Amino acid sequence: MDLNSIAIAGIPNCGKTTLFNELTGSRQKVGNWPGVTVERVEGSISFMGKKVTLIDLPGTNNLSPDTEDQKIAERVIRQQEHDLIINVVDASNLSRNLYLTLDLLARTPHVVVFLNMMDMAEQEGMRVDQAEIEKVLGVRVIPVISVDPRSVKNALSELEKHLEEDTEFLHDRETASSFIGLSAEKAYKKIDDICKQVISYSTKENESLTDRVDKIVMNKFASIPIFFVSMFLTFWLAIGVGSIFIDFFDILAGLVFVDIPTHLLEMIGSPEWLTVFVAGGIGAGIQTVATFIPVVFFMFLTIAILEDVGYMARIGVIADRVMRRIGLPGSAFIPMVVGFGCTVPAVMSARTLGSKRDRYMTIFMAPFMSCGARLPVYALFCAALFGKSSGLVVFLIYLSGLFMAILTGLLLKNSLFKGSVSHFVMDLPLYHKPKASNILKSAWIRLKLFVKKAGVVVVIAVCILGVLSSMGLEDGKLTFGNEDSQESVLAYAGKALGPVFEPMGVSEENWPASVALFTGLFAKEAIVGTVNALYSAMDMAETGAIEEEEEGGLDIGGAVVEAFTTVGEGFIGIISSLDILGVGLISEDSEVIAEEIESDTAVFRHIARNFTPMSAFAYLLFVLMYFPCLAVVGAARQEMGGFYTFILVAYTTILAWSVSTLFYQIAEGHHLVYGVISAGVLGLLYLALVLIGKREHDMKSVPDAPDKSSCCG
């Protein structure tokens, strides 16, 4: 056998991905399957003295094409893209695992079984006889502990040894042929017989650990409080701890990718447009991506912990009671939780859901969960206008987001994503002790994929906007260096778009607020920066103060020190105030806030002058809902393709505009025409979704429901 590629197959939670991560480390890349949007992950290992490709198949219970994941696994196996399959089998859940094993043996000639989690089986009071499995299945079985690097290495060298001895490496054909085309019933009958032969039961302990934990965690009364505590800790880690490092990454990336290139380019006397493009475009783009890294990493980390321990599946069960009303399974709640941290990983984690309809619907709902980047915007405006009740107002905005998500779910259920409600069948894995190296590795690998995929979109977009904000027309001549001034192309565009935002309470003189919505396309926290810069510029123009530019050249040492200081300050802050959700940003003292978000009181004055409390709330509602930032658009495109991503962008933006306008006109504007228009737009939006839904028929999920007969009609 000429061995060039090995596929790893197994059911969900069998330890397959852990094994894959352990084997390939960081030598992984993501490729797209031709014709399908879901990715496959590949890595390379050195095996039998040469480089061999390792393909990580999605975890699947079987190979029937019910879900996207199973389709992929089935396809690889059918097209024989691999030369050998490593089938990872969880010994503590043998019969469910063997169902896939029998199918694999029947379909493909070269299989080896890696018997994993023998320790978990023993904990559950079972002893699995490895030699006996080899005998009854006629296939090589190698024991492995996937979380232990040494054990994985040993298993691999044992496999090498077997392959050297037996170059054909075929499993017993006669046994395998008896597995071909078995019905589920017959297959499980066979499996029951096999299990009787290979499992011996030790004196069964009274109650397994998992059952004991579940009795508490899934208790009718305790489950909800426990759920909220776990969510709180998740937020604390992801947003609280993760955000400590945002400034660190921002400053360092700014130094390396913006300041140093600017300096170097100026030194060699390059033309201004080139500097703008390289530093203000590409450099600033990389800087924007870098600021996401800490929060996204910590979010991935907490998700990995919840998954690794086994609690994530329980969250799905507890949330099902609410989610089913929207027509989604409880497991769709998991991406929503992630969305409070950052919408990008939320969109990506929707991938675990069974049907395409469920996945898309979840992606449409996730952007309404207000992410960490939007909080500074709320904080600034609330501090300027709402004083003591800031906390309440911010809470109201979060609540509005939740409400809009549910509304979106109900709306889509009856329009774009019609089709029957999918079922909820959720495997609950045994609780595991989490392993730090494992979790870190999983979070690191996910982060890398995120940076690669979302990074490209962000960098390109920042390039374009960066150039636009710098470019200006002066006496018919193209000039650069107009950032945050009234002369840039972006400022003109903001003014030109004034009439669009006027109905929601942003007057034409308040053009900085419109321009800020532009920069918010990159990342919503950019709104704060733009508003700051533009209002301060306005203030200076009014008061006639001369701006004292600190153009002290390049200070690398200073920037590095500053970067590390922010981390230290962050830790002190989080420990001293236990400011877990960043709620400390919302305080009554406007001077304190001004310093926290590097704004100044002049900006507060301008906000208070240009907005009324009601128009500010309308503006914040718009910020909450409109265009999910570019990174999210990148992620959504990767998951749903261009068509649905376009609908998502249009839907969120139109909804944002009409809801904000409606709110403002009812609360304060009392302009009948605007009110009627916005209500009309909402109606048209719904109609459009219904019409598109009629045209797109590929959304129908599994058509049967338990109480309905399954028929095509």
Add this chain to the structure above:
Amino acid sequence: MSAEINLSEIPKGGRFIISGFENPGSEYSEKLMKMGFVEGTVVERTGADINDPMVFSLRHSRVALRKKEARVILVKESD
């Protein structure tokens, strides 16, 4: 032989044997069968659930099902 009831009706801690499906051959029951819900399998309601969804233990694994959806599985008392 004892009477058949729906899986959704069994009490916490109850141990029953699967005897069939309400609408055999439907896509959903096929899916459940592939997950190990086949005739003759012993199913236990673990007692660790919030009533709906219900959690069942079978073949050394735990599976959560909605009450309404667990109804399609018919069970009889184990002897």
